[in-house]
Amino acid sequence: MPNLEKYEIVVVGGGASGLVAGLFTSRRMLKTLIISQDVGGQAATTPDIENYPGYDKVDGLDLMHKFKNQAEKFGAIFRLETVQSIEPLPENHYRVNTNTFSVETEVVILAFGLSHRHLDIPGEQEYVGKGVFYCAICDPKYYEGKNAVVVGGGSSAAQAALSISELAKQVTVVNLNPALSAENILIQRLNEKSNVKVISNMQTKAIQGKDWVEGILVADKGTKQEQILPCDCVFVEVGYMAKAGWIKDLVKTDQRNQIIISPNCETSRPGIFAAGDITTISFKQVVISAGEGAKAALEAHQYLLAKQGKRAGKIDWGTKK
Ligand SMILES: Cc1cc2nc3c(=O)[nH]c(=O)nc-3n(C[C@H](O)[C@H](O)[C@H](O)COP(=O)(O)OP(=O)(O)OC[C@H]3O[C@@H](n4cnc5c(N)ncnc54)[C@H](O)[C@@H]3O)c2cc1C
CATH class of the missing domain: 3.50.50.60 (FAD/NAD(P)-binding domain)
Structure with a gap:
């Protein structure tokens, strides 16, 4: 097996939670890769967000591009792809697989949000993209x-x-x-x-x-x-659902397929954190996903320091490790 490219953090999903997680881990100078099917997730599909603090009204796609640019400014790498599977490796490292590449990482932050619910009626599949x-x-x-x-x-x-x-x-x-x-x-x-x-x-x-x-x-x-x-x-437009079936063998999920997290965004497996709509948090909103992404990132940083026998401060005012 060829040597895999190594990261300290791989974020799965580039919506509000994943992009903010990437911003906060890269500000901690952790080598961060964000892998996402698109830029911005659900927030990018609405032109009018009226409850994001600091803005009377903001276009969701514009806001998400700001999140992405800010994460990239601090060094996060963004790749458009779909994560197909995550395999445990020795010492709580993980191999993250897409169709076109695989990487190794010490921490995974799952931030892959919600997917469209379908009607499941005759004609729906047949006419996708044709009306x-x-x-x-x-x-x-x-x-x-x-x-x-x-x-x-x-x-x-x-x-x-x-x-x-x-x-x-x-x-x-x-x-x-x-x-x-x-x-x-x-x-x-x-x-x-x-x-x-x-x-x-x-x-x-x-x-x-x-x-x-x-x-x-x-x-x-x-x-x-x-x-x-x-x-x-x-x-x-009949709502959204958690599609976490592909991750079920790796982390615990609830009966609604949401990833069960602790208040610190930890999942049931060391080194795997989760944030945003895909988790068991009660409210699904941009500001909440963004906050959860930041929290997961800072907890991931603490986890990596603890592995090295170091302690970390609880603030994000500097960029030092
Ligand atoms: C039409 C609409 C309007 C809304 N309006 C508002 C509003 O006005 N105010 C508000 O606060 N909230 C609003 N929301 C809710 C808000 O957008 C979400 O709560 C929030 O954006 C969720 O962010 P997230 O990062 O947790 O998940 P998501 O936005 O779902 O992002 C998940 C990301 O993961 C990616 N992904 C999924 N699977 C994979 C995979 N296997 N590999 C790689 N990437 C993957 C997706 O492509 C996506 O980029 C709205 C939602 C919708 C749909």
């Missing part, structure tokens, strides 16, 4: 001047509908439950939009079309009456 999308702000050309459907009733569905309504001719929100569960302020904004219609208590049963989506089949949950809503595109 079925999961990110409203990523794909504006598909709804400009068009009739769009948003499936979902929570805050991410409401935010998606608001973004789409800026360019689309008409937006129909198809909500499974009797009422929207989005934040009140978002519901109020939806109500003010003349080109947004909300249909509640309606189950989405299938997505239909020929080469491209042409409509969705819905059924009223009360009367069971079915109808086809013609549309040009469907945005699925």
Whole structure:
């Protein structure tokens, strides 16, 4: 086996938690690699973050690029890839494998967040990229001047509908439950939009079309009456779920597939820390993920010092090891 490139820290995931973890470990002059499928994770998919301290309103993608640039400024290396597996090596080192490269590390920080929940109905898989999308702000050309459907009733569905309504001719929100569960302020904004219609208590049963989506089949949950809503595109916004199945043999997870952590972001395995939405923390917000990323990084630093028989201060005001 060829010698692997060695790091002190490998962060899996480049959302708010992973990027901040990388910032804090690189400020501690730890050799840090962040491996992520994309830049910014969920936060990068919303144009309007209104509860991140210091900003009245900030574009999520811009904020995440600031996080990334700041981490890189202190020496963190960022690589776009998917981590496929993590193997324990002797002395609590780990081998982190992607499809194109593997590295060895003393510490892993798991920050791979949440993934889109799917509808799992006929037509969904078939039309992915052909009218079925999961990110409203990523794909504006598909709804400009068009009739769009948003499936979902929570805050991410409401935010998606608001973004789409800026360019689309008409937006129909198809909500499974009797009422929207989005934040009140978002519901109020939806109500003010003349080109947004909300249909509640309606189950989405299938997505239909020929080469491209042409409509969705819905059924009223009360009367069971079915109808086809013609549309040009469907945005699925039915929430997010932890997909930690691939890591289950390595660290303990709960029944919702979230990684169980201590208050110090430790997992059940020495040298593996976790932060942000993928963990058992109660609230899933940018500021919380960012804070958890910082905490995991500082705890990882303490762990490495303890392995060398040294003690560390608890602050991040300097850049010394
Ligand atoms: C539409 C929307 C609007 C939101 N609005 C707000 C808001 O206004 N305010 C607020 O505070 N919060 C908001 N949130 C929630 C907030 O974005 C999240 O709580 C936070 O960004 C989570 O950050 P994270 O780093 O923990 O996880 P994520 O953002 O999920 O990041 C995980 C990262 O890991 C990567 N990844 C996953 N698997 C792998 C793998 N195997 N290998 C490598 N990389 C991997 C992903 O590509 C991603 O980059 C919103 C979320 C959404 C979806």
